[in-house]
Amino acid sequence: MSEIEVKHLSKTFTQKDLKVDALSDININIEKGDVYGIIGMSGAGKSTLVRCLNYLERPTDGQVIVRGQEMGALNEKELRQARMKIAMIFQSFNLLQQKNSIDNISFPLRIQGKSKKEARARAKELLGTVGLADKAKSYPSQLSGGQQQRVAIARALACDPDILLCDEATSALDPQTTDQILQLIHEINETLHLTIVIITHQMSVIQKICNRVAIIENGHLVEEGKVADIFAHPKSRAAKELILRDVHGDTPALMDPIDEITEGKKIRIVFSANSAFEPVVSNMILKFGQPVNILKANTKNVGGVAKGDMILQLPADRETRLKMEDYLKERGLEVEEVTN
Secondary structure, three states: OOOEEEEEEEEEEEEOOEEEEEEEEEEEEEOOOOEEEEEOOOOOOHHHHHHHHOOOOOOOEEEEEEOOEEHHHOOHHHHHHHHOOEEEEEOOOOOOOOOOHHHHHHHHHHHOOOOHHHHHHHHHHHHHHOOOHHHOOOOHHHOOHHHHHHHHHHHHHOOOOOEEEEEOOOOOOOHHHHHHHHHHHHHHHHHHOOEEEEEEOOHHHHHHHOOEEEEEEOOEEEEEEEHHHHHHOOOOHHHHHHHOEOOOOOOEOOOHHHHOOOOOEEEEEEEEHHHOOOOHHHHHHHHHOOOOEEEEEEEEEEOOEEEEEEEEEEOOOHHHHHHHHHHHHHOOOEEEEOOO
16 A cells, blocks of 8 residues: 555645646655655646645645545545644744754654653654754754754654655855755655655755655656666656756756757766776777767766766767667666767
8 A cells, every 4th residue: 555645646736717727636655664756847846746735725626635534525624633644844844943952852842742751752853863062052043954853854754654755955155064954864764764855946855865756847747766777767847857967956067059069969978886896988989980979978976876977979970879878788888878
């Protein structure tokens, strides 16, 4: 049984005479223990989708089934109880500014009826879990962005959830702090066996931590599958564009000068650690006696495995190009054409 099953989910927002279809016929399955990514550019509908998972947004059509329980069939009391097992962290941290770290973490436990002593003991334990044992009395204004997000994660874990939803949880952080938070989320997944759903517009986040990913574009699910498979063989235009963006996920990696190259053929090759020992491109140039232009090269961590990709401009001669492509494939590299 899936941990989260989304069936034919659609969401339409209506304001006066204006209707906006934010999501259309979304179908995904998230298994227990997955670190599942939902990625798309701004306005794609990904944040609306994650808010439908815990029914903070009620879908217009379709079903959300969490651990065998259809969310749309629950009354308000049952829905509140179900949400207690679905924690959420946000880009803006959402900490109570007038409370220190230990009181922020204790807050949901106190709402549940736990005693102050019991709540603070659990909060102290969680501060250790997120590496902030010495920040119990610090207020949000005294903490860095990464530290605030750690407190927010500890607060999310306070009620022992089964599912953790992360809505752009690292978007406000610098790259180094982002890596630290992602490592913490990975450790939480490993040690507590939580199912984690990560919403982001950055493919680098997906590649570092997620095992499966859904790609949303204009409210539609355009591609879904294992992260490693989509990295090696992106099928949709949206997936290819996201993969070819730079590490910050904001600036296209293929800039205009490269797009303007019309001679020859541009291909993308993907190699893993096992195929990186041989200088394949250098040997190919020596073998065929033809120059090859390296337009882009990068190495990425995809689900804990080192993978690299290059954009190559092959010679104009078709016969030579085909031989070169076969040569690369024979050596275990993934090869696909890159178009403008």
